[in-house]
Amino acid sequence: MDILEKCRPWTAEHLLATGRDCYFRAVGDTFDGTEADFQGRRVIVAASHDYLGLSAEPRVREAAVAAVRRFGTSLGGSRAVSGSLELHEELERGLAAFLGHEAALVLPSGYQANLMLAPLLGDGDMVFSDFSNHVSLEEAVRLGRAKERKFLHGDLGHLEELLIAADGSGTENTGGKLILTDGVFSVDGDVCDLPGLMKLADAHGARVVVDSSHDLGVLGPTGAGAGEHFGLRPDLVTGALSKSLASVGGVIAGPADVIRYLRFHARAALFTAAASPANVAAALAALRVLRAEPERRVRVLDLAERLHNGLRALGFDTGASVTPVVPVLVSGRERCLRVWRRLFDAGVFAAPMVHPVVRAGREVLRVTLTAAHTDDQLERVLAAFEHVGRVEGVIPGSAPAAHTPVRIVRPRGPLTTVR
Numbered sequence: 001m002d003i004l005e006k007c008r009p010w011t012a013e014h015l016l017a018t019g020r021d022c023y024f025r026a027v028g029d030t031f032d033g034t035e036a037d038f039q040g041r042r043v044i045v046a047a048s049h050d051y052l053g054l055s056a057e058p059r060v061r062e063a064a065v066a067a068v069r070r071f072g073t074s075l076g077g078s079r080a081v082s083g084s085l086e087l088h089e090e091l092e093r094g095l096a097a098f099l100g101h102e103a104a105l106v107l108p109s110g111y112q113a114n115l116m117l118a119p120l121l122g123d124g125d126m127v128f129s130d131f132s133n134h135v136s137l138e139e140a141v142r143l144g145r146a147k148e149r150k151f152l153h154g155d156l157g158h159l160e161e162l163l164i165a166a167d168g169s170g171t172e173n174t175g176g177k178l179i180l181t182d183g184v185f186s187v188d189g190d191v192c193d194l195p196g197l198m199k200l201a202d203a204h205g206a207r208v209v210v211d212s213s214h215d216l217g218v219l220g221p222t223g224a225g226a227g228e229h230f231g232l233r234p235d236l237v238t239g240a241l242s243k244s245l246a247s248v249g250g251v252i253a254g255p256a257d258v259i260r261y262l263r264f265h266a267r268a269a270l271f272t273a274a275a276s277p278a279n280v281a282a283a284l285a286a287l288r289v290l291r292a293e294p295e296r297r298v299r300v301l302d303l304a305e306r307l308h309n310g311l312r313a314l315g316f317d318t319g320a321s322v323t324p325v326v327p328v329l330v331s332g333r334e335r336c337l338r339v340w341r342r343l344f345d346a347g348v349f350a351a352p353m354v355h356p357v358v359r360a361g362r363e364v365l366r367v368t369l370t371a372a373h374t375d376d377q378l379e380r381v382l383a384a385f386e387h388v389g390r391v392e393g394v395i396p397g398s399a400p401a402a403h404t405p406v407r408i409v410r411p412r413g414p415l416t417t418v419r
C-alpha cells in the first residue's frame, strides 16, 4: 500500500463537495488592508483579524522596513543560538508590561506560543480545556503528558464536576491542574467567563491560561484583553501577534520564573528560527499605536455592533458573539460554501467555517471588519448578505418584524491612552 494513496481520493472528494476550491485563494494585491484583488476581481476583505487596521498603517509598515534595512530579512537561527535581537527583548518587555505580567517570550507564531505550554503538562498533571479552544491549545495538550478533560463550551457546571472528580480519591490527578481557555473564541466570537473560571481555579488549586489572540487590542480599557476587561490576571496569557498587532508571531506572558523555565524547556521555542526583524518591529510599532489610539478600539467595536445588528435585522443569526468575530450561521456544508461563493461574486470575501472546524450543521461564514473599514464598506457587506441570503433562502424574503440586538462587549472602565 502506498502511504501517499490516501491523499488522492481526499482531494477528489473535497473538490466535488465544494464545487470549486474556496480555500487558499491567492490575493494579487491589497488596498489599505480592507480590499483585495483576486485575479482582477476587487472585493472587500471581511475575513482578516487585523482588528485595529494596523497592517497598512504607515508607522507600522515603516518600522518593518527600517528593521529589514538594519538587520536584514532573517536571523538565520533560533533565539537560543544566534537569532536573538535586543528588538525581541524590547518587544517582550513591552508586551509583559502591557499584559500586566512580569515577563514575556516572543515566538514566531501564535500557534507556537500555545505549544510552549507542553513542558508544564507532566505525568500526573491534569488539563481542563474548553471544547471550543483553538486547535493550537489542543496540540499543546497532545504534546504534553498530562491527562485531559474537556468541558462543554463555556459550561462552568461541567468544569466544576470534572474538577471535583479530579479531587476525588483514586484519581489520576497526582500533580497539578491547569484550565485552558480562549479569551474570545475564534469561531463563536463569545467571551470566556474568566471570573467564573478563576473562581473555580482558586477553589480547586488550578492555574488558568488564557489565549488572548482575539481579545488583545480589542477588550479592556487599554486594550490588554480579556484579563484586563474583567480586572483579573490569569496565571499565563498567550496570544498571536497576527491579529491586532498586525504582524506574525506569538507571545506567552506570565511570572518571570515560569517564562525563564519555558524558554529553556519548550522545544517550540528552542528548535525554531527567531521571529523575523520585520515582524518584531511591526508588532512593536503596532503596540505603540494600539496603546496611544484607543479610538481604533472604539471604531472596530462600533462597526462590529452595526454589522451584527444589520445582519440580525435582515434575519441572519450571529449566534452568541458579542465581539468583532461575527459568525453568520449558514447551516449545511454545501450551502455554506455556496453562499461564500455568491458573496465573493458580490464583492465580499468572508471566511467559510465547515466541519471539522465546526460541528456538522453549525457551519458559519465568519465575518470580521477592522477599524480601517469605512461605513460605505460596511453597507456594501450588508447589501451583499441581503442579496445572497435571500437568493439562498438563508433569510426570509422580507426583513423579520423584530430581532434581538447584540450589545457588543465594551470596556468596563474609561478608555486609557498610553503614550
Ligand SMILES: Cc1ncc(COP(=O)(O)O)c(C=O)c1O
Pocket (backbone or CB within 6 Å): 109, 110, 111, 112, 114, 134, 136, 182, 186, 211, 213, 214, 239, 240, 241, 242, 248, 249, 250
Ligand atoms: C485563538 C487563537 N490562538 C492561536 C492562534 C494561532 O496564531 P498564529 O496564526 O499566529 O499561529 C490563532 C490563529 O489563528 C487563534 O485564533
